[in-house]
Amino acid sequence: MGVECRYEVAQAAYVKLALHALKHPAAAVNGLLVGRLADPAASPAVVSVADAVPLSHQPHHLPLLPTLELALTLVEDHFQAQGLAVVGYYHANARRDDADLPAVAKRVGDHIFRYFPRAAVLLVGALLCSPLS
Numbered sequence: 001m002g003v004e005c006r007y008e009v010a011q012a013a014y015v016k017l018a019l020h021a022l023k024h025p026a027a028a029v030n031g032l033l034v035g036r037l038a039d040p041a042a043s044p045a046v047v048s049v050a051d052a053v054p055l056s057h058q059p060h061h062l063p064l065l066p067t068l069e070l071a072l073t074l075v076e077d078h079f080q081a082q083g084l085a086v087v088g089y090y091h092a093n094a095r096r097d098d099a100d101l102p103a104v105a106k107r108v109g110d111h112i113f114r115y116f117p118r119a120a121v122l123l124v125g126a127l128l129c130s131p132l133s
Contacts, residue, residue, distance in 0.1 A: 004044040005118045007088075010035075010051070017052040021092035021124045024057040030105065031055045032071065032112075033088035033120060034079050047087050047118050051079070068108060072115070086112055088120035099125065 013033065020029050031054040038048035053075050055068075075086055089112055091105040101123050109121035 005047050005120075006042075006044050007047050007049060007120050008038070009033075009049040009122075013049050013052040016054070017090050017092075017122070017124060020052070020054045020057065025096070026094060027057045028092065028094045028102075029054065029057040029124075030089065030091045030108075032075055032086050033090055033122065034075060034084050035087040036084055037087075037118065045118060047120065049087060049120075050082075050084055052090060065111070068111065072112070085116060087116055087118070088112060088122060090122040090124055092124035096125075099123070 013035075017031060017033075020031060031052050033049045034051040034053060035047060035049040037045060039046040053071075055071055072086055079085065089105065089108050091101065091108075093100070093102070101121065105121060105123075109119060112119040
């Protein structure tokens with residue numbers, strides 16, 4: 001079971017994951033959340049999400065373990081100099097009214113949790129992906 005945390009998502013990360021979902025409205029999209037443990041002494045601990053890294057946008061193409069491992073390694077290496085690490089995963093379903101997190105997304109979250117015990121899985125919802133009125 002995870003530890004109680006508060007997550008702060010930077011505007012750049014939020015915009016990037018939202019645009020990823022909006023660019024591919026008929027496909028499930030997913031990616032990694034990159035950040036750091038901002039205040040481990042706080043109660044609850046604060047995880048700061050600084051960036052989002054899109055992974056895929058195909059209707060039935062969710063990360064397989066070897067592909068995911070490679071993506072995690074490349075993203076970790078790229079952001080390590082900035083003091084950032086993979087802190088979570090985001091997913092948007094192909095149907096924007098679908099509020100269920102797929103089993104594969106849960107498994108990806110569990111995999112990231114092994115490396116970062118405060119990992120978050122963010123389900124990008126219909127309100128985020130609907131046109132403004």
